[in-house]
Amino acid sequence: xxxxxxxxxxxxxxxxxxxxxxxxxxxxxxxxxxxxxxxxxxxxxxxxxxxxxxxxxxxxxxxxxxxxxxxxxxxxxxxxxxxxxxxxxxxxxxxxxxxxxxxxxxxxxxxxxxxxxxxxxxxxxxxxxxxxxxxxxxxxxxxxxxxxxxxxxxxxxxxxxxxxxxxxx
Amino acid sequence: xxxxxxxxxxxxxxxxxxxxxxxxxxxxxxxxxxxxxxxxxxxxxxxxxxxxxxxxxxxxxxxxxxxxxxxxxxxxxxxxxxxxxxxxxxxxxxxxxxxxxxxxxxxxxxxxxxxxxxxxxxxxxxxxxxxxxxxxxxxxxxxxxxxxxxxxxxxxxxxxxxxxxxxxxxxxxxxxxxxxxxxxxxxxxxxxxxxxxxxxxxxxxxxxxxxxxxxxxxxxxxxxxxxxxxxxxxxxxxxxxxxxxxxxxxxxxxxxxxxxxxxxxxxxxxxxxxxxxxxxxxx
Numbered sequence: 001x002x003x004x005x006x007x008x009x010x011x012x013x014x015x016x017x018x019x020x021x022x023x024x025x026x027x028x029x030x031x032x033x034x035x036x037x038x039x040x041x042x043x044x045x046x047x048x049x050x051x052x053x054x055x056x057x058x059x060x061x062x063x064x065x066x067x068x069x070x071x072x073x074x075x076x077x078x079x080x081x082x083x084x085x086x087x088x089x090x091x092x093x094x095x096x097x098x099x100x101x102x103x104x105x106x107x108x109x110x111x112x113x114x115x116x117x118x119x120x121x122x123x124x125x126x127x128x129x130x131x132x133x134x135x136x137x138x139x140x141x142x143x144x145x146x147x148x149x150x151x152x153x154x155x156x157x158x159x160x161x162x163x164x165x166x167x168x169x
Numbered sequence: 170x171x172x173x174x175x176x177x178x179x180x181x182x183x184x185x186x187x188x189x190x191x192x193x194x195x196x197x198x199x200x201x202x203x204x205x206x207x208x209x210x211x212x213x214x215x216x217x218x219x220x221x222x223x224x225x226x227x228x229x230x231x232x233x234x235x236x237x238x239x240x241x242x243x244x245x246x247x248x249x250x251x252x253x254x255x256x257x258x259x260x261x262x263x264x265x266x267x268x269x270x271x272x273x274x275x276x277x278x279x280x281x282x283x284x285x286x287x288x289x290x291x292x293x294x295x296x297x298x299x300x301x302x303x304x305x306x307x308x309x310x311x312x313x314x315x316x317x318x319x320x321x322x323x324x325x326x327x328x329x330x331x332x333x334x335x336x337x338x339x340x341x342x343x344x345x346x347x348x349x350x351x352x353x354x355x356x357x358x359x360x361x362x363x364x365x366x367x368x369x370x371x372x373x374x375x376x377x378x379x380x381x382x383x384x385x386x387x388x389x390x391x392x393x394x395x396x397x398x399x400x401x402x403x404x405x406x407x408x409x410x411x412x413x414x415x416x417x418x419x420x421x422x423x424x425x426x427x428x429x430x431x432x433x434x435x436x437x438x439x440x441x442x443x444x445x446x447x448x449x450x451x452x
Contacts, residue, residue, distance in 0.1 A: 011173070012175050012176060014176065030173060031173075031174055031175065031176035031219065032171040032172065032173050032174050033171075034171065053210065054207050054210075055203060055207070055270070055271070055273060055274055056271070056358050058271070058273065061273065067247070067276050068272055068273050068276060069273050069276055069277055070273045070274075073202065073203065073206045073207060073210070074202075074277070075202065075206070077176070121272065124272075139267075140272055141272075142271055142272075143270070143271020143272050143273055143274070144271075
């Protein structure tokens, strides 16, 4: 206990103000705390997954200022002043995002573990390139692994969502 | 899980250098963290302090004039893969940056961090050697330029002094006759072999040939044994000599047997990649 108290008093606390799924969050973190743990354990959003833990698989993908990062290897304080989007923040007013809808309609997931990362990475792609070729899509999504190997349906889902999003403008 | 550490956030290169000098091996520079944090999470490295250098905004600048392309050490791979200047002036480096790791690593990983971490299975150091790059090292008491081929000492080891920071990568601005290419091959997450080639090509043939091999051994290296076989040759003569140059480059690559392939295998791949890189550079 004494040891725990000493450690507590030594702790360096960093104020972190950021928006999470559009809502302002004011928290304090220690320098070594990882974004993945803060989002899952402290803020209770468990859509983001820990899997490979070495930035290879993409299951922990979050969007920071619209760009994909590996939450498993991002220090939480790095989101100071930034905007973080998790899969929980993608639907608006109870209406699924076109990517979520397309993944359902085209069978874009099997076990579902990679899906939050897949959908967020795909959103980043489509936001910068609304009409990707299949080669561009594969290059961008190369770092997101589906352990069920359901890639064909995932690609079909993203391409279908891209079409929907273009038509909606 | 990461063990607890303290964070320092210097506002200048001099301040960062002083912190490094004061805390020595118990501190480490932290930029993108894409490699450092992995090593720390695995328990392979622990530092009492990380020195976050991302407040040094000047180190994120890119510029080019007639003689030199300057890339700030904090430029992320993503910033470089989307740089129109780089695409126009150094297409080989631009393409390399588009293919570093994956989109998430490129988003936060920096070129300087990649070089300083000196992970053997990395791409940029190899091409920078062939491009004749120099690396600017700064500390509170001064700065110096290190040729890219003198920067890498061994696995995870560079020639930076304990209180020095890599601040800038300088590459001679290519002339009209300059050709270069970088190719890699691997079947794991990181490349098994990377080969870079650069030369001037005009009516008289090839000159200033630079060839570098990376990933195969403990650190990327120039392979002058292969360069001399191509230097001064016409394009056609060079093409006929490529197999021999490839074998020579393979032998000189200091390839080691590991999970990424046996020594023999890597030496063979060096030769294959050299041929393809040469063809890619001339077309």
